[in-house]
Amino acid sequence: MSELLxxxxxxxxxxxxxxxxxxxxxxxGQQAWALGEGVPSPRAARRxxxxxxxxxxxxxSVLVPHGEAGYAARRPSIAIPAPGRPGGALxxxxxxxxxxxxxxxxxxxxAGQAGWVPASGSHHPTxxxxxxxxxxxxxxxxxxxxxxxxxxxxxxxxxxxxxRAMALNWxxxxxxxxxxxxxxxCTEARRGPxxxxxxxxxxxxxxxxxxxxxxPQLGPVVGRGLAERQRLEEDAASAEAMEADAEAPLPEQGFxxxxxxxxxxxxxxxxxxxxxxxxxxxxxxxRQGASTGLLATRLHAVDQGLEALAKALGPxxxxxxxxxxxxxxxxxxxxxxxxxxxxxxxxxxxxxxxxAGGQLWGPWPGLEPAQLHEGRDLAVAVERRSVLASLVxxxxxxxxxxVARVFPGVQGGPPWGGRWLRA
Amino acid sequence: MAGLCVLxxxxxxxxxxxxxxxxxxxxxxxxxxxxxxxxxAPVLAQGVEAWIEGQLKAPPRLPLGGPWLETRLRLPTLxxxxxxxxxxxxPEGGDREAQQAGNRFGRERLQEARVARLAACVLxxxxxxxxxxxxxxxQLHVAxxxxxxxxxxxxxxxxAIRPHLWGRFxxxxxxxxxxxxxLRYLDNTQxxxxxxxxxxxxxxxxxxxxxxxxxxxxxxYTQADVEALAKALTGxxxxxxxxxxxxxRHLEAPQVLLGKRYAQRGQAQVEAMLDDLALxxxxxxxxxxxxxxxxxxxxxxxxxxxxxxxxxLGSGGQLVPxxxxxxxxxxxxxAPHRKNKLKDPLEWVASTxxxxxxQPLGLLPQAQSLGAVALADxxxxxxxxxxxRLPLRALERLGGSPWSHPAPDGDPYLNAAWLGPxxxxxxxxxxxxxxxxxxxxxxxxxMARVGGLPGAEAQAVRAAPPRLRAALVLAAPSLQWR
Numbered sequence: 001m002s003e004l005l006x007x008x009x010x011x012x013x014x015x016x017x018x019x020x021x022x023x024x025x026x027x028x029g030q031q032a033w034a035l036g037e038g039v040p041s042p043r044a045a046r047r048x049x050x051x052x053x054x055x056x057x058x059x060x061s062v063l064v065p066h067g068e069a070g071y072a073a074r075r076p077s078i079a080i081p082a083p084g085r086p087g088g089a090l091x092x093x094x095x096x097x098x099x100x101x102x103x104x105x106x107x108x109x110x111a112g113q114a115g116w117v118p119a120s121g122s123h124h125p126t127x128x129x130x131x132x133x134x135x136x137x138x139x140x141x142x143x144x145x146x147x148x149x150x151x152x153x154x155x156x157x158x159x160x161x162x163x164r165a166m167a168l169n170w171x172x173x174x175x176x177x178x179x180x181x182x183x184x185x186c187t188e189a190r191r192g193p194x195x196x197x198x199x200x201x202x203x204x205x206x207x208x209x210x211x212x213x214x215x216p217q218l219g220p221v222v223g224r225g226l227a228e229r230q231r232l233e234e235d236a237a238s239a240e241a242m243e244a245d246a247e248a249p250l251p252e253q254g255f256x257x258x259x260x261x262x263x264x265x266x267x268x269x270x271x272x273x274x275x276x277x278x279x280x281x282x283x284x285x286x287r288q289g290a291s292t293g294l295l296a297t298r299l300h301a302v303d304q305g306l307e308a309l310a311k312a313l314g315p316x317x318x319x320x321x322x323x324x325x326x327x328x329x330x331x332x333x334x335x336x337x338x339x340x341x342x343x344x345x346x347x348x349x350x351x352x353x354x355x356a357g358g359q360l361w362g363p364w365p366g367l368e369p370a371q372l373h374e375g376r377d378l379a380v381a382v383e384r385r386s387v388l389a390s391l392v393x394x395x396x397x398x399x400x401x402x403v404a405r406v407f408p409g410v411q412g413g414p415p416w417g418g419r420w421l422r423a
Numbered sequence: 424m425a426g427l428c429v430l431x432x433x434x435x436x437x438x439x440x441x442x443x444x445x446x447x448x449x450x451x452x453x454x455x456x457x458x459x460x461x462x463x464a465p466v467l468a469q470g471v472e473a474w475i476e477g478q479l480k481a482p483p484r485l486p487l488g489g490p491w492l493e494t495r496l497r498l499p500t501l502x503x504x505x506x507x508x509x510x511x512x513x514p515e516g517g518d519r520e521a522q523q524a525g526n527r528f529g530r531e532r533l534q535e536a537r538v539a540r541l542a543a544c545v546l547x548x549x550x551x552x553x554x555x556x557x558x559x560x561x562q563l564h565v566a567x568x569x570x571x572x573x574x575x576x577x578x579x580x581x582x583a584i585r586p587h588l589w590g591r592f593x594x595x596x597x598x599x600x601x602x603x604x605x606l607r608y609l610d611n612t613q614x615x616x617x618x619x620x621x622x623x624x625x626x627x628x629x630x631x632x633x634x635x636x637x638x639x640x641x642x643x644y645t646q647a648d649v650e651a652l653a654k655a656l657t658g659x660x661x662x663x664x665x666x667x668x669x670x671x672r673h674l675e676a677p678q679v680l681l682g683k684r685y686a687q688r689g690q691a692q693v694e695a696m697l698d699d700l701a702l703x704x705x706x707x708x709x710x711x712x713x714x715x716x717x718x719x720x721x722x723x724x725x726x727x728x729x730x731x732x733x734x735x736l737g738s739g740g741q742l743v744p745x746x747x748x749x750x751x752x753x754x755x756x757x758a759p760h761r762k763n764k765l766k767d768p769l770e771w772v773a774s775t776x777x778x779x780x781x782q783p784l785g786l787l788p789q790a791q792s793l794g795a796v797a798l799a800d801x802x803x804x805x806x807x808x809x810x811x812r813l814p815l816r817a818l819e820r821l822g823g824s825p826w827s828h829p830a831p832d833g834d835p836y837l838n839a840a841w842l843g844p845x846x847x848x849x850x851x852x853x854x855x856x857x858x859x860x861x862x863x864x865x866x867x868x869x870m871a872r873v874g875g876l877p878g879a880e881a882q883a884v885r886a887a888p889p890r891l892r893a894a895l896v897l898a899a900p901s902l903q904w905r
Binding site: 011055126127128129130131146174179186197198199201203207208210211212213214215217218219221222224225226228229280283285286334336337341374 | 604610613614615617622623624625626627630634640648794815830832839842843844845847848851852856859877879880883884886887891895898899900901903
């Protein structure tokens, strides 16, 4: 009984006052939602969730090259031991293992629902977080504009600029990845009790709408905001109704809680096809730790979060693929502060209910000095955009022209054959 | 002195003087945080040009900035010197309980520092200085989340940034590079000469110094330059709340930075490098662009940016000539550059509080008029802090709490970052909360203070239920722009 109550309170904390819509574009006027938008097609709608680890997570601590001869020598205080040793990596394939904090993910690997592209990224040489994140989010062959690939994807999926949002951003400000003409829903669970917001006062919303009606730029933005808040409130209510029957304990604060809430929202609303979450704190220049410590704690939170997301999606998990990205990797050798500096190649993590997982995709370049990028970093063996283009095309059932609109200039798919999903 | 406010309309040809009221409104919005309870009158009384010149003058002997406000608002933890604050934050030989008390102290001081920042924007009779402070503090951003920075953020602003706003950027750069908050935030306290195994260097500060503080990511530096600067910065560290140079950690060797050889010993090496970085054309351009974007338009005319850059370099890196060039440039006054910048959260909260005035909000209950140099009586600190909590919490939810942006690139200041429904709806919520339960806010008086709202907005306000009208003025679309 008490679990049920705390669940209700939790979903109340989904911030019924904190839901909304973001537009980077000003539509000519309000239009009634077209019939059929947001109504799920007879075949279940496929979903894509992108999780961005901002700050360049240390890929060599995620996919641990314990079998490489020079690994431990170059990381005296932060290397993860080989599988079987105390604090050792969880075995994957060949010389690579998984950080021990990622236990739930390892179970998904064993079940064939998770896998990695071990050495991916952009061939662009920048080691600036901001530039590299911008390029990752823009998804262009070069340069950065004012829109992101997830927004282009929403457009291609059929989202009209005046239609309902198909993409959900978990956070307050809209990131570049979602910037663009397609509408994006924004939501973020509030920490702490959510009381009735001031906009719930009688007449407040109508008065606000009238006040903003005359402003050509801000008027439509506010109008859509109020409408989308309404929709997401309804989603949260349905999510609550479904949750009321579940028995699982709720995750704790932070990323796991957000991921759980995101999964519940997507399960409740078939119209939410794309979602984006970001977490920070990955820029471990000092005192990174190894099997335990700063990085391990954060990885554990991500592990819990991805697991919570998968569970919360329920039956929708079979139609979902999750991609975890970071803007680049970190140096092979540790620095003078027990940490690592900015690097180059890094793994892409993939999960999904029907992913043909349990394998590593693409080459592992190795850590011999001749194999490294600029003599210091893991090389990029597979360009990130080519992987994403191929994955997005298959998961979301898009043809080559549609994919080319999302990732312009991608030349063919990744070099390995086979499909991403099980039949 | 050439007239400042000489333009209206979109072009230079056939320019007419800007009506006084329009000029006053623009000056207050752009160089200040908008009108207060006295409306446009104080500016009109002395004339717009005189008001601007007053804002641009170096501070008078009686400091009207940080320390004045801190005293007036009686923020207890901010009265401590950095060394004393550090001793409270990290007590010597403390047990677990003492450590937790220290952390609590750190959080309190950070909160008070945030109150002081917001209060300065709302109450200061020299708002241009606060705006410039925000601009440069953002360029040289230190975040509050990292251990060892919390207790020193206010000090960083007051000692490293504020004193140099009216001087040379080179001096500001030197002060911030030496500041314990910056050295800890960007891990330079760990940066030391490589040992026998080749370990020791930490590039973080060197990289951000080139990428964010001076040249910019396309400023023409390479990885080798980052390493050279990092080597020169070895030994630049902190002890408690003070800078300390550790000669034994410093790598004594000539370094080549941007093609020039620096053979100085000790701290002089970095000082010489900063001399050249501060006056590098890429730095000049970056500063010019930042100021043009903050004070004129997101996409400022090239002529303006060049003019500001030239003023900077031509004066040997002085900042006041740049400010003068900015307010005298026609681009500052043309119609497309007025009311074209969407207020960021701090600007919007500050201008809203300023418009209402401190009295109705209980922010400074015994204050006299703040337009004059009258000193307010000290008041009970607890009451004052409580009143600031609501706007501060709202600022957090709007994503604009000072020092909350975790990355060194600082808070965004272009329109696109804040033009979103969620941002606007949350601002409206704060407007409702501020106006809601207070009887004393008269919507007509509020509108008069800003020189009136556009017709359609005023109509919407008057058509709304009476108890909502004041809130609607505060939330008005035209007040989202400056």
